[in-house]
Amino acid sequence: MMSAATFFFGCVFELMTQSKQTLAGAFAHSAAFLTPPGSSSGLSAMPQPPEAGERQQQQPQQQLPLVRSLISRLPAQVLFCNRSPRTVQLLWINFRGQPESYGELQPQTGRRMNTFVGHPWMFRDAETDDPMLVNNKEMYLPNALENGQVSMVNITLPVFSLRERCLQVVRKLVRIEDFSRLEIARSLQEDLAQKPSIHSDLRRISQRVEQRLLQNREAQNT
Template identity: 30%
Template sequence: MVENVNEGENGTDFLYEVDASGNRTLVRSYEALQRAFLRFTNRTLRPVDVFWRDYNGVKQFYVRIEPGKHYNINSYITHPWEFIDSATKERYVVNNKLIFRAPESVGGMMFRTNWNITVPTVRSLRFCAMMSLMRRVEPEQVASLGLPRTLADELRHYMLRVRRSSAPQPVA
């Protein structure tokens, strides 16, 4: 299980992996010993932002991959990667996992391995309903839907993000 905690400076969010006993481990890069030559292929219908968690656990934007396209990354097996819809901020998966680390079996291979970015197998009903409404109504119509204020605000927020989605700047 993955737990998102917003506790860093300037609103930085940290991710923790939680094991069966409830122990939390910060999702971060460590060691740079075994190289992994990766190719991430976007199998979704949406642009996907790819993020790397640095050695402090801070999420760093790496690249945006358009639908059907791929991007080659030279990484290490201990480096975690995340995949997020550039507009809606929905989290996507590789091998049905929110956090991807190259398996040890690819460490040191001198050829590139392909990993498909896909939509999670289960989406929340709330998220599906929001996406459906976004396709059917304009922002100025939200008030007339009779939604509770928190849902109406969330819908407007999604609409704004989708309409003005622009790529974050990569880490230099």
């Protein structure tokens, strides 16, 4: 059984290592940070919305989540900039409210993307699936800009609480089957077993949106 001392010092060592890497990445910005805007290798395109026939084939009783891409013909050009020391996974929330991966973005690099207004994007740590911030928010919704301007979208690390950071480190150091052997409270063992999940985050955001809509509706009726 892993002792509390071994568990603690392992966490401290890993946190110190991660902090050094983060500081090194913070000072690594250079003129070569972004893929050149005119480079075709840095340009990705979005899929088109489903055709009318495909939409009719969907089950009528199926209730789509509130957080999903809406059918839109308004293009939006964005430049995803990974300002963090982590490899980031780009996730488009499709028309059914499901995340679809658009590849990974290495630290301190960027990628141009042709997307549409009303199409949500989320970003995750490619290794741990921890959520990343995009323009200091959980989710990015493109806006329509005039004259074909490109929107700069900054992806950064959130400021995790000490508890969240310790859970991340332990998940990295300890195998899942060994969580129950740690000399810690049962509640912490359960928290360790609950790994980050974009599906859980999407459900939470959808519930928050639904609650806000209900509050607005009640306010209008009063």
